[in-house]
Amino acid sequence: MIIALPLAILWIGAVCLALLDGTRKPVGWTAVTLLAAATVATVVLGVDVYQDGTRAVTAGGWMPGIGITFRIDVLSIVFAVLSQFVLLAALAFEVSQGVRARVLPALTMFMATGLTGLFFTGDAFNFYVFFEISMISAYIMTGYGENPRQFRAAFTFTAVNLLGSVFFLIGIAALYHNTGWLDMDRIGQQMPLVAENPAILSATIIFVAFSIKLGLFPFHFWLPAVYTGTRGAVAAMLSGGLANIGTYGIMRFGADIFPRELEEGSKVLLLLGSCSIIYGAMQALSRHTPNEVLAYSSIGQVGYILVAIAIGGPVGFAAAILYAVVNSLNKTLLFLSASVRGLLVGAAFAVGAFSVAGVPPVGGFIGKLALFRASVNDDDAWLTALLFVGGALSFIYMFQLYRRRYWIPENGESSPLAAQVVVAIVAIAIIAVGIWPQPLIELSDRAALVIPGVLP
Amino acid sequence: MILLFSIAVAVLFATGSYLMLKHDLIRLLVGMVLIGNAANLFIMAAGLSRGGVPIYPLGNRTSDPLVQSMTLTAIVISFAVSALVLALTFRLYGSHASMNLEEIAQAEEEQSEIDDEVAMASEASS
Numbered sequence: 001m002i003i004a005l006p007l008a009i010l011w012i013g014a015v016c017l018a019l020l021d022g023t024r025k026p027v028g029w030t031a032v033t034l035l036a037a038a039t040v041a042t043v044v045l046g047v048d049v050y051q052d053g054t055r056a057v058t059a060g061g062w063m064p065g066i067g068i069t070f071r072i073d074v075l076s077i078v079f080a081v082l083s084q085f086v087l088l089a090a091l092a093f094e095v096s097q098g099v100r101a102r103v104l105p106a107l108t109m110f111m112a113t114g115l116t117g118l119f120f121t122g123d124a125f126n127f128y129v130f131f132e133i134s135m136i137s138a139y140i141m142t143g144y145g146e147n148p149r150q151f152r153a154a155f156t157f158t159a160v161n162l163l164g165s166v167f168f169l170i171g172i173a174a175l176y177h178n179t180g181w182l183d184m185d186r187i188g189q190q191m192p193l194v195a196e197n198p199a200i201l202s203a204t205i206i207f208v209a210f211s212i213k214l215g216l217f218p219f220h221f222w223l224p225a226v227y228t229g230t231r232g233a234v235a236a237m238l239s240g241g242l243a244n245i246g247t248y249g250i251m252r253f254g255a256d257i258f259p260r261e262l263e264e265g266s267k268v269l270l271l272l273g274s275c276s277i278i279y280g281a282m283q284a285l286s287r288h289t290p291n292e293v294l295a296y297s298s299i300g301q302v303g304y305i306l307v308a309i310a311i312g313g314p315v316g317f318a319a320a321i322l323y324a325v326v327n328s329l330n331k332t333l334l335f336l337s338a339s340v341r342g343l344l345v346g347a348a349f350a351v352g353a354f355s356v357a358g359v360p361p362v363g364g365f366i367g368k369l370a371l372f373r374a375s376v377n378d379d380d381a382w383l384t385a386l387l388f389v390g391g392a393l394s395f396i397y398m399f400q401l402y403r404r405r406y407w408i409p410e411n412g413e414s415s416p417l418a419a420q421v422v423v424a425i426v427a428i429a430i431i432a433v434g435i436w437p438q439p440l441i442e443l444s445d446r447a448a449l450v451i452p453g454v455l456p
Numbered sequence: 457m458i459l460l461f462s463i464a465v466a467v468l469f470a471t472g473s474y475l476m477l478k479h480d481l482i483r484l485l486v487g488m489v490l491i492g493n494a495a496n497l498f499i500m501a502a503g504l505s506r507g508g509v510p511i512y513p514l515g516n517r518t519s520d521p522l523v524q525s526m527t528l529t530a531i532v533i534s535f536a537v538s539a540l541v542l543a544l545t546f547r548l549y550g551s552h553a554s555m556n557l558e559e560i561a562q563a564e565e566e567q568s569e570i571d572d573e574v575a576m577a578s579e580a581s582s
Contacts, residue, residue, distance in 0.1 A: 136537060136540065148552060149567060151552075155560075166492055166495045169495045
C-alpha cells in the first residue's frame, strides 16, 4: 500500500489539477502542497527501505517476473526524493511569481509522476512508459511562456528527444528478444547467456538514448538552445529533475543489466566524460548570457558524473550518485536565481557559483571531493589532473558570470519575496549538504551497494 | 521472414531520418512519425510468434501477447506525441509565419545576438 502512495498522490492529483485553471493562485498552491505531500510520503517510504532493504510489489497479483513489478531500493529513493524536491522548488517559485499557463501545475505533477514511476519500476517496458509520461509533459512545459523563443526551444527539444525515446524503445525490444523477459532482474540474470554482439548493440543504443537526455558531449547539440530559450523555472525542472533520468538510467541499466558491457566500455565512457568536461567549460567561458553559461556548464557537469560511473566500483558509483544529487541542486538554484532579482537572490547565486566551482563549505565541495577520492583510488593521474583543471575552469566562468550580473547597480524592481525565499531555501539546502555531509555520503554509499554489479 | 522485417524496418528508419534532415517542418514531422513506426515494427519483429488468441487459448500453442501489447502501447504513445508535435508545429508557424526550419534557425541566431549585446552593454556600463 505505502509503496504506491507517492505515485497515487501525484497521479490522481495531476489528473484532477488538469481540469482546473492553473493560473489561479489556490490551484497552484494546491499543486505545491500535493507535491510536498508526495515528497514526504517518499521520504517515509525511503526510511523504511533504508532500514529493511529493498521493497518489491507486483501489480495485479501476477507472479513476480510476469506482472509489472515495482522494486524500490535506496538508489530509487535517492533519485525520487531529489527530483520531487527540485520540481517542488521550481513549481513553488513559479506559483509565487504568478503562473501564466493554466496547465503548468498539472504538467509539473505529471512530470513528477513519470519521474517517480520510472525510479520505482522494476520492469523495462514500464520504465519506457513512465519515461514517456515525464518527457511528454516536459515537451509541453518547454513551450511555457508562449513566446516565439519558447516555441523554438520546445520544437528542438521535442524533435531530438523523441528520437532518443525511440532509440530507448528499440533497445527494450532488443532486450526482450534476446532474453525473453521484461523484468529487469530477470533480464540481468539472462544477460550473461546472450551473445556478445547483440548485448553490446543493445547496451550502446540504450546508452545513446540516456546520453541524449543527459546532454552528454556528442549528444548535447539540442541543450543550449533549449535551456536558453525556456523560462528559468522550466530550465530548472529540466536540468535538475528531468536530467536525472539519464543518470539513473545509465546506472540502473549499466549495473543491473549490462555490468559486463559497462566494464568493457568504461574507456569510452571516460573519454566522452572528459570531452564533456572540457568542452562544456570552454564554451561556458566564452558565453555572455547567464542561461547560456549555465547550459554549457551543465554539459560539463554531467561529464563528471559519467567519469565517476566509468571509474566504477562502489567508490565510483557512490561518487556519481553524490555528484548527481549536488549537481541537480546547483542547477536548480542557479537557473531559478538567474531569472529573478533581489537581495536574497544575489547571495543565493553566489552559493550556487561556489558550489559549481567546488569550494567549501557548500555542497559542491563534497561532490568534487568524492570524485577526487574515486580518481585517486583508481590511480589515474591524468584523470585527477583533468578534474582539477575542470574545477578551476568552472570557478572562472561562474565568477565571470557573477561579476557581470551582480557587480553592477541593480536597475529594475526586485522580484516577489516568496520567490526569493524559495531560492534561499534551495541555497540553504546546498549549504546544509556542505556543512553536514555525513547523511548524504552514507546514503550514496548505501545506494551504490544496492546495485548488484557493484558488490565487492 | 526475418530478412523481410529487417528490410522493412531499415527502409522506414532510413526514410524517416532522411525526412528529418529536411528544412520543412511538415517533412520533419512525417520523418518523426516514420521513425516511430520503424520502432513499432521492430518490436513486432522482435517477438512475434504464431499461435492461438492469447486471451482465450483453445489449442496448446498461443502467440506471445506481450509484444502485441507493447506495440499497442507504443502506438498509442506515438499517436499522442504526433498530435503534440503537430500542435507545436502549428504554434511555431503561427509565431514565425514560416514553415522553413532555416528561417526559424535564423530567428534563433538573431535573438542570441541581441542577448549577447545586452549582456555586453550591461558589462560595459559597469
